[in-house]
Amino acid sequence: MTLTLDFTNMMAGALPNGAGITEAQWREAAEAFRLAHRQVMGQQAQLGFLHLPTNEELLRASVAVAQDTRGRFDDVLLLGIGGSALGPIALRTALCAPQWNALTLEQRSGNPRLHVLDNVDPATIAATLARLDLSRTRVLVVSKSGGTVETMAQYLIVREALAQAVGEEQARAHLVFVTDPEVGSLRRIARAEGITTLDIPANVGGRFSVFSPVGVLPAAIMGIDVRALLGGAAHVTLLAEGEDVARNLPGAFAVLQWLSDTQHGRRIQVLMPYADPLRDLALWFVQLWAESLGKILPDGTSVGPTPLPALGATDQHSQVQLFMEGPQDKTVTFIAVRGRTDEGRIPARHADIPELGYLGGHTLGELIDIEQRATAGALAARGRFNATLHIDAIDAWHLGALMQTFELATAYAGALYGVDAFNQPGVELGKQFAYAMLGRAGSDAARTEWDALPKPDPRWRL
Numbered sequence: 153m154t155l156t157l158d159f160t161n162m163m164a165g166a167l168p169n170g171a172g173i174t175e176a177q178w179r180e181a182a183e184a185f186r187l188a189h190r191q192v193m194g195q196q197a198q199l200g201f202l203h204l205p206t207n208e209e210l211l212r213a214s215v216a217v218a219q220d221t222r223g224r225f226d227d228v229l230l231l232g233i234g235g236s237a238l239g240p241i242a243l244r245t246a247l248c249a250p251q252w253n254a255l256t257l258e259q260r261s262g263n264p265r266l267h268v269l270d271n272v273d274p275a276t277i278a279a280t281l282a283r284l285d286l287s288r289t290r291v292l293v294v295s296k297s298g299g300t301v302e303t304m305a306q307y308l309i310v311r312e313a314l315a316q317a318v319g320e321e322q323a324r325a326h327l328v329f330v331t332d333p334e335v336g337s338l339r340r341i342a343r344a345e346g347i348t349t350l351d352i353p354a355n356v357g358g359r360f361s362v363f364s365p366v367g368v369l370p371a372a373i374m375g376i377d378v379r380a381l382l383g384g385a386a387h388v389t390l391l392a393e394g395e396d397v398a399r400n401l402p403g404a405f406a407v408l409q410w411l412s413d414t415q416h417g418r419r420i421q422v423l424m425p426y427a428d429p430l431r432d433l434a435l436w437f438v439q440l441w442a443e444s445l446g447k448i449l450p451d452g453t454s455v456g457p458t459p460l461p462a463l464g465a466t467d468q469h470s471q472v473q474l475f476m477e478g479p480q481d482k483t484v485t486f487i488a489v490r491g492r493t494d495e496g497r498i499p500a501r502h503a504d505i506p507e508l509g510y511l512g513g514h515t516l517g518e519l520i521d522i523e524q525r526a527t528a529g530a531l532a533a534r535g536r537f538n539a540t541l542h543i544d545a546i547d548a549w550h551l552g553a554l555m556q557t558f559e560l561a562t563a564y565a566g567a568l569y570g571v572d573a574f575n576q577p578g579v580e581l582g583k584q585f586a587y588a589m590l591g592r593a594g595s596d597a598a599r600t601e602w603d604a605l606p607k608p609d610p611r612w613r614l
């Protein structure tokens with residue numbers, strides 16, 4: 153069980169024409185990292201995520217609800233958005249069998265299907281509700297704040313549908329809330345109605361919550377080895393205790409991306425796993441990196457790298473042209489898998505056609521791995537910064553290790569950029585405008601600001 157980071161192709165020497173991070177920059181950054189590490193470790197009030205992998209009480213609570221769910225329910229419907237949905241989706245895609253929801257109960261080893269509503273598009277919600285037998289559906293309502301407008305709207309609709317399907321009394325027994333231990337509307341409803349509720353510790357922010365019941369409960373319900381998941385995360389947390397960047401993998405990832413951005417203009421940071429099960433991990437990473445690091449400094453400067461998800465080999469036929477020849481403003485971090493269980497041997501047909509015959513006898517596992525190495529080499533040959541995270545297998549332990557690596561890297565990157573990685577003030581104004589238009593009490597100031605905005609100008613309309 154290993155996770156390694158090869159960053160040769162980020163460094164001067166490996167890249168042509170003087171491109172790349174120099175050894176002097178790397179040495180200087182080691183000092184910057186020491187300070188960043190100390191600063192992060194001093195922010196204990198926001199570092200709840202570091203303690204989640206070893207929180208036995210939270211784990212036991214999730215496992216108990218999972219046991220109560222399996223067998224009683226065929227479907228689990230998770231309502232949430234942002235960090236409350238992206239982690240569960242990434243875990244399902246990575247660790248459940250492909251096409252999980254289309255498999256039979258036997259193929260799912262008796263575990264339920266998992267549906268995640270992470271938006272308020274009425275067509276998706278109507279289609280999902282039409283497909284589900286609500287009398288056999290457990291509903292997880294996941295929200296750290298317990299009041300996010302999209303999740304609350306989903307909750308009101310689904311609760312109404314549940315009540316109609318099974319009656320008010322029974323509906324309560326289908327619901328499980330995952331939310332802050334004290335505050336928010338969900339907690340209030342849970343207290344008043346005795347609804348089963350699991351805690352997201354107060355010092356854990358939404359996008360850092362995957363190892364709380366936010367991710368662990370749905371994972372346990374689907375039969376994922378949650379102990380191994382948390383074990384991988386705990387392993388990385390230990391790795392990151394030291395302030396020497398050369399021994400701290402999450403620290404090294406953060407430093408490399410920060411140097412690439414601030415010293416080499418590589419502002420766009422691509423995460424490109426070469427494995428379908430890791431496709432949604434890249435989307436989870438996008439929220440973590442973007443919402444944590446895109447900020448305004450006290451002097452008014454805007455900072456923050458732009459994360460971009462990609463998938464190998466698929467995106468070799470879409471985005472890689474841009475990565476190779478577009479502006480020199482990107483880094484690419486590949487995730488490569490060493491041990492693939494189903495290698496998929498390619499039959500030796502059409503041996504007489506040289507453009508096809510060479511494939512016979514190779515395996516798909518070999519092909520995807522070679523394509524990753526070829527793309528990394530091609531990018532390096534053209535001076536394009538790239539690094540590769542290697543994992544042994546796509547399993548719960550490695551997923552835990554990868555996700556905790558990115559969470560820690562995000563905290564370090566926040567300190568390196570000089571921003572608070574744990575808030576998201578930039579999402580507020582849009583929320584306030586929406587509240588004002590929906591008539592929520594207390595949004596008069598937003599209404600006034602909204603009304604003062606320029607109206608659509610007929611000259612600029614086609």
Ligand SMILES: O=P(O)(O)OC[C@H]1O[C@](O)(CO)[C@@H](O)[C@@H]1O
Binds near residue numbers: 296443
């Ligand atoms: O879990 P909550 O509180 O419903 O928040 C959902 C998402 O909304 C945000 O607060 C703002 O986008 C995210 O940080 C968070 O993951």
